[in-house]
Amino acid sequence: MAVKRILTIDNTADLAILKQVSTPVAAVDDDVRALMDDMLETMYDAPGIGLAAVQIGDLRRVVVMDLGDAPAAEGEDDEPASEEEAARRANPRFFVNPEVLWASDELYTYEEGCLSIPEYFDAVERPARVRVAYLNREGERVEEEISGLYAVCFQHELDHLNGVLFIDHLSRLRRDRAAAKVKKVMRSREAA
Ligand code: ZN
Secondary structure, X not given: OOOXXXXXOOOHHHHHHHOOOOEOOOOOOHHHHHHHHHHHHXXXXXXXXXXXXXXXXXXXXXEEEEOOOOOOOOOOOOOOOOHHHHHHOOOEEEEEEEEEEEEOOOEEEEEEXXXXXXXXXXXXEEEOEEEEEEEOOOOOEEEEEEEHHHHHHHHHHHHHHOOOOHXXXXXXXXXXXXXXXXXXXXXXXXXX
């Protein structure tokens, strides 16, 4: 496993890749699982809760996610009380060729962020519930209806595979504000 560099929108070459449409995966084999492992390690290192392969420059339709939402053990609250407990809640998820089969009319607004748009957050409105399909890490087809943060993250990552960033859902003014913020953040990271 290896931590890869995450592409960011302030870099013109990176942005050109982030705008590309990723290609379906023919089979979930060891090569795809190795990509998933690199993506997961990169995401945990960042840290973030979701990552699409295109964000590390690989144009395959692969997504990893960890919302830290593994079921609580007996006697534990929903909110982890310690770092060890939080680590036990780790719940890595893997998606190949994800798709949305149905979306609710009801919408849900969430303050989204993105590892390719560091330190910029803004409210995005998306369908509150979606019925989705994908291949899991073993290559089995899964269909499920999801909601809440899981649904937000799934739709955000699926957008990435179609060359769409969350700021593309915002007004021109807010997109420009995001670009300016990211430039500033990346300059200060380079100076550090
Ligand atoms: Zn993102």
